[in-house]
Amino acid sequence: TPKVYFTSRTHSQLSQFVRELKRTDFSGKLRTVCLGSRKSLCINMDVQKLGSANRINERCLELQKNKKSSKIKVEGDNKKGHRTKTSCGCPMLRNRSLQKQFRSEVSDHGALDIEDLAQIGRKVGTCPYYGARDMVRSADLVVLPYQSLLLKSARESLGLNLKNSVVIIDEAHNLADSLTSMYNSKVTSSQLRAVLSHLEAYLNRFQNVLGAGNRRYIQTLTVLTRSFLRCLISNEDCSSAVTSLTINKFLFSLDIDNINIVKLCQYLKESNIIHKVSGYANKLFFTENGAGDLNHGQQHGEGSSITSFQALADFLRSLLYCNDDGRIIVARHKPGGHSEDAYIKFVMLCAEKTFSEVMYLAPYVAWRQELSYFTCVFINLSSCRLQMTHMLLLWPVEPSSLLKKQGCACFQAYCLVI
Ligand code: SF4
Structure with missing residues (x-):
């Protein structure tokens, strides 16, 4: 049936x-x-209190890849938390017989x-x-x-x-x-700056151990991120702070039309590089600022790093649509404005x-x-x-x-x- x-x-x-x-x-x-969504159904209190749907998704996926020991709070029926030890990922998934009972x-x-x-x-x-x-x-x-x-x-x-x-x-x-x-995507200049610094730090630290393919893709990502940032800062030849371009015009205007974005997106999807770079950025954050409490780290280190990288990855995926499927909106820095005001956005026009x-x-x-x-x-x-x-x-x-x-x-x- x-x-x-x-x-x-x-x-x-x-x-x-x-x-x-x-x-x-x-x-x-x-x-x-x-x-x-995980936001509505998650019962791991430490994850749930991260608040935003993005952070909850990221933390849940991270937990499932995490093989180290961790302590978490579990929300009981009486709404009072108690602590449980686990050796692998989220403890709410460890016991298969409980899943069967559910x-x-x-x-x-x-x-x-x-x-x-x-x-x-x-x-x-x-x-x-x-x-x-x-x-x-x-x-x-x-x-x-x-x-x-x-x-x-x-x-x-x-x-x-x-x-x-x-x-x-x-x-x-x-x-x-x-x-x-659903198909729109947006990356801000502060997110691009964060991704660029994390990519550079990762490349500096691991370039001697990375394979040639990995190194090339990471370098391509830094080139693209720099180009996007440049187009948000440069105001030459532009009478308006906000411009709308087709996908092809956008790629040609930044001189990045020769980059194989299909392969790059495939690499982002299959290599787990987003989590690796963000994990390293998080580690650096802890080293520089002290361990602090776990949630502080997630919120200001790893979480925001993954969110920024994911925003860039989503935007890159948007560039794979046909030229007429949507438009790229480039909103540059306004003189005297906040850097967060600047962004590049893909707007889908063909819902059908x-x-x-x-x-x-x-x-x-x-x-x-x-x-x-x-x-x-x-x-x-x-x-x-x-x-x-x-x-x-x-x-x-x-x-x-x-x-x-x-x-x-x-x-x-x-x-x-x-
Ligand atoms: S696996 Fe754990 S962290 Fe993920 S949604 Fe379920 S309870 Fe939340």
Whole structure:
């Protein structure tokens, strides 16, 4: 049977859908799993208190690569933390039998939203984020945010396979904006300066032990970072502090059109160089400032270093889009302004291109959009290889002959497709 993916923009819209689902017979019949971000589901208090989603993601991934001993706090049911020792990564993932217990408890409860999953994770003492991810393969219905379904990189990391699936997009009036903003990327001049100094420090320290290939890629990264910084500082030939360029014009104007950015992005993805350079920068930070407490280090050393490097990597990936897919906005230093005001940003202009992959993979894509006076439900049968415009069917408020359940806005699209 095809898997159904129900996606909406916000956490609360997904929770509302799960609440409505619980009121139906489908709740007990369908194996449902709700996917959320690490920020919503992490139960490791030391990681959770880092605050921002980026830092939580980075720290979680770091912990899983970290083989050293560490001490962490665990949030219990009574909200009081207690300390546990671990020898490898996050302790919330160490015990496989607890993950199994988590999966069986979740299956017994039927449809659960993100808060319910986090609560069961705390009770069992295992990570609900990875617990929910493990349940995707056997689920009939996967409830997840736009970001997790529409971004190819997120789909790959979650192991989502849209082939032969039904995709339902809720609150579709947000879709175009969400798609374009998901593919935007921005790197500021202070981030570029941080990356440049970390790359130079890493290269100075390890150039004698690095292989020729590694050294060449790191040198290319420093050349690119310097070029980006130069274009933000230089104001010659520019009547305006903010300019908009196509991708090709941007590359030619910086004289970096001869650099193979495809290979460089591949290297960034496969070599783990972002973590290596950031880890070394963090070590230098500790040496110069003293060990301090762990979270201070994460916040001001490693965390910000990875975030800066990741911003550069995202921007480089944007340069791989076709020339007309978007524009590069270059906002230079204003005289007397803060250096943080200067940035380079990629703005995606072709939301439909990025969405076409989802349409191609999934044989059924339905989306629901509420307008002021009526509800529209569109269905796309992409397996018929028809143009999208020819496939749109507009349903009036009461397509009652097709809907199994009425009076439940969240559920309309789902019933219609089934
Ligand atoms: S494995 Fe789970 S609990 Fe541990 S840091 Fe990552 S998200 Fe948090």
